[in-house]
Amino acid sequence: MSKQRGDLFLLKVDTTGSGAYVTVAGLRSTGIKARLKTVDVTSKDSAGTRELLDGAGLQSFTFTGAGVFDSGTAHDTVRSLFLGRTRRNWRIARGDGSTVTAPCLVTALDYAGDHDGEETFSVTLESAGTVTFA
Template structure:
């Protein structure tokens, strides 16, 4: 994958069935995939090397973003997801890689600001079910 502009990595919330709304005002965004391991090492493991059971660990994705308020509708959608503890569909578009979509829950929503600057926010989301991947 060649170098890409960071602004092209998009986080989208499903505003209504089949209609995706980009979370506006994000200046930084990130997606991380993780999988837990299941250790099945025994005293008889070859050379005392650790053995892992493939396909048995829990997988998850974490999405985060930080930015400024620019679009009231998408900011309100993110805020409602948090205060309602709602699990909702989300899409993360990674340029020249693909789109990851599935259920997510907002696990952190922070607001801040300086006396001579704009109000900023940071949000963290965690996957809450099976995710789908569509290659670019």
């Protein structure tokens, strides 16, 4: 497997719901976490071993991004989606051309800044529907 440049790993949002994605401005880092909450079907007949139900469970994905504050329209959109508790389609574009797309809610939007540095922000998204890999 070949190595990929991190700057090609981009967080994008469909700002209007029309299918047109824009890159969230000023990101220095992005990430994806995939989780599965399992269904435990262990019983007295399990011979002391945990058993999990095949094909069951709750899948969830968390998307994160952090970077330098930018007063551009993409940042304004993220803030308004958070304040409005509005679900939109988000996309992670990877350096190899693959994408992960899912409807998400913005669950955290943080701002920080030092007296002698730039203002930074971070955003956390939680999947709120089917996640598509392409």
